[in-house]
Amino acid sequence: MFCAKESCSILPLFVAVPLAGAFLSSLLGKTSSKISDFLGSLVPAILVLLSFSFIGLKEVLVYKMGGWIPPFGIVFVVDGLTVLMLVTVNVVALMSTIFSISYMEKYTDKWKYYTLFLLMLTGMNGAVITGDMFNLFVWLEIGAISSYALVAFGTEGEELEASFKYAVMSSVASLFILVGIGLLYSYTSTLNMADISRTLVAKPNANLINFVFILFLLGFGLKSAIVPFHSWLPDAHPSAPAPISAMLSGVLIKSLGIYALVRIFYNVLGVAGGGRVLLVLGLISMVLGALLAIYQKDLKRLLAYSTISQVGYIVFAFGLGTPLGIFAGLFHLINHAVAKALMFLNAGSVVYATDNVRDLDQLGGLREKMPVTANTSLIGSMSIAGVPPLGGFWSKLVIIFAAVESKHWAGAFVAILVSIVTLAYYLKLQKLVFFGKLPVRWENIKESPVLMCVSMIVLSCICIALGLLLLPQLRSVFLDPAVEVLKNGVGYSKAVFENIK
């Protein structure tokens, strides 16, 4: 761990490194795909190391851009929640880029892919690390716009259509967010998140907060695919190349959507769970997502609907508003990020081997032919379905305990019933893809290249090990600080201003 002052000065690297990587990739990548491969994996690797160096951070770090003191300048803020998000985002990004090295061979213009990928990563890291409202919007758009391009990367009709829908819907969301920010700015005369929070505490205005709450709920809710703002996701996520699907479902909707949502609701607006709104929307999302997932015939579409359902769990847990609920939400966020990224990479591996067949009815019996893909996929499925002892089981357990603790009996029962449906559709996936009869046309199918297998194996090992985060020793350095930040509510502003040096 770095000492506080040094750590402060490396904060901009989270944005600068991927931005530089994107620049270099577009400049040098044309000459050789090796260079962009190398850059694409090197950048997330550096970011993983950087983010790991912050684990166990005791205080809030504030970096002033250009030395301007807030609220006049833009600040980067790192606290427990930021560290948790940074680690999750960058680990998944690293695995996705390692996977991409072999997977993206099938596409042309690899350098463009890496440029866009790194820009998207810049957007996510920036959105997580920033302490400024408008700056958040800028990072959000950088991440979102590069993801529109990435969804359309295959340039087939279906992909272009999905990308168009995604772009339109997401722009609507951005618009609402912008209006929300504008309203806050006009009332508080500041864009610094801590300052907004301080001003709102000093002169509260319930009507404004309620209205802005709704605007942000649509904006960030659409980015994180909460029902009824979810409808772009089942088109966009399956259409992207597999590593991008993994990034979108695994971390993008969490860093640009859920993170921003809870950060603003808890720390800036101080509305915590937002009454029962988040709770109810979470429940609706988990039910609808699961019911729709079980109906799908397309491998990646099933996973996309599953994402909606699992986001429902996370939002439900945050909606409880209790410390245990926050804990459960963050824990499930990590588990789902890793497991869903793994599932999309598995799907990518299947698609890679079968030459773009995603129809469940045409697959089957791949278990013997692709043992690494099959076994890692089993681990990922079981983790999301909440089978012990995998990570997803523990977060489901804590969610149920949290719901029971705050006496939301009905919510707890719905969550349980949905988890049975979740198990059912993941078993359906396993049955139709990996068990059963091997169609004649896949007789000579081969396991994916080594690098793809490596990233799947690493992610599945993380899936197995994530339950260990509940151990008190690990919990106190990783999850508990993040829970503290949200529990602290509008105390966030005090923490930020105290640490400006």
Added chain:
Amino acid sequence: MIDQLYLLILVPFIVGITLLLHPRQKGQEQQQKGQGSLFAKIISIAATAVTFYLSCLIFIGGQNVSNDIFLIDAVNRFIVPAIGLFGLLTVLYSFRDNFESRYFGYILITLSASLAAVVSNNIVLLVVFWGFLGLTLYLLIGLSGEKATTAAKKTFIIVGGSDAVMLIGIAILWFISVEGSGAGLTLNSIKAFRITQINVPLGLWQPGGRLAIVAFLCLAVASFAKAGAMPFHTWIPDMAEVTRVPVTAFLPASLDKLLGIYLLARLCLNVFKLNQSMMILLMLVGAITIVAAVFMAMVQHDLKKLLSYHAVSQVGYMVLGIGTGVPVGIAGGLFHMLNHAIYKSCLFLCGGSVEDKTGTSDLDKLGGLAKLMPLTFVAALIASLSISGVPPFNGFVSKWMIYQGIIAGFPSGGVLQVIFLAAAMFGSALTLASFMKVMHAVFLGQGGKRGTPGTAGAGGAVSGETHWTKWVPQIILAVLCVVFGVFAFQFPLKYFILPAVPGVQFSGVWQPGIATTLMVIGIVLGFVIYLIGRIAGSKIRKESVFIGGESLPEDVRVTGVDFYQTIRDIPFFKVMYYLAERKTFDIYNWGKNIVLFFAGILSFLHTGNLHTYITWCIVGVVILLFVIAR
């Protein structure tokens, strides 16, 4: 003692994981398919033998353990060596089969997880191992090839789903116990969440009683699904039909019963104080399970499926016994659990040997195997007499105790008592009838004609007794059936069952020693009379099969399959069988249909039309505005 417990769980687990991670040589495995992996077999035999030895040590050691992780007391002490024994016998039985090393890996991990579930004191830990067993069962069924995938999926959805329901039961239990103690609800309190610390009264009118009932029902669902009581039983017949026999014998027939009933007993003895209505509910579930499943068993054509319906039916006795809430009934239920695991896995193993030799488990095609496979026949005969509750075998003793439990449970008599008693006895009689059919169809009766296509059995492809690795486990289990019956009071009840349930009082008299002696004397006398007759020169007339006076053509065999076909013709049963065969009573099908119905509607709404989607967003915002910013 603690070290032994760790070893007990870790030895099979580590060996199992090693076998799973052991790299597979693809080309080689194809070539050696006849052999399977000898290395895997030897190492797993060794591991299960060590596990069994350790489990016996723990039983003989006789200490009670109760810390944050482990709990060993009279209720679960005897289950530990039982699980160890079944692990060893299953691996031994599979020794000759050309199973892959993954199979042995899964079996060992299953063994480890079952032992861990039985000895864990922390309820969350128990759920972890308990739920993990669902996964290993799924994988074990999945190994049986493509025909088993549907059954594997169904099994895991029912078992895994019930585990999820169990979670909420535990969450409520945690809520009740921690809230009551005032310690505050924190994650750390989960760590010290011991079975022995909880004692919750059930009751609609007590404070927290209603919540406790919900918790109890949720936990009972998990134990029913695992053990296979109705209405969560439907996975057992489905999977038994398509799965390798040792898997069925190992999990649904023995281990899952031991675990499921252990949990139920633990709930009733330690965790909850049952009230009258819960007891009656349990007994109702038990009685319905007994009768309904045995009716289904009687008309089956497939040996494995028939046995699996009996495996369901017998669970009814255990639930009924525990539901009485009387010491003798609970003890009877626990004893029946042990006995059932013994005779039912014996029956499945015998069935497996028959299938192995003849290549079929279809009762229509079997017959006359008694002469060819005498050891299997004897083992199967003893086990089927046990399951039918014929004295002096073990099944009789435990059923006898359950009857006493029912009588003692209703001191004032009443209609319910009569119904439960009748269900139990009627079920027992029908079980006997069903096994008469099995014995006739498989071992007695006519064998197939030599060379007749589609028939196996005498004169067919079969040659001689099954391999010793297969009949030794069968005989061991059959001997246990006899010993547990004849010496019931001297051995199993004294050391296993009665310490677990204090205060058992027998109202009826049963002296198996004297009774057995008398029976043996009777049989010997009969045989002597028969011999004397033979010596005196009386003739024994051998007759062909009597079928209502009609003469039997040469090429037609009489099998026992349709013995009870007439039941189907009774109007009421006709409807019931029709509905049951269309899976109308299958809770899995209900769930599936409901889910797919709603999924269909929702899917219809997702048109892919951008305008519609944006409209939803706007409507969503309007609703939110109305709700929040009114």
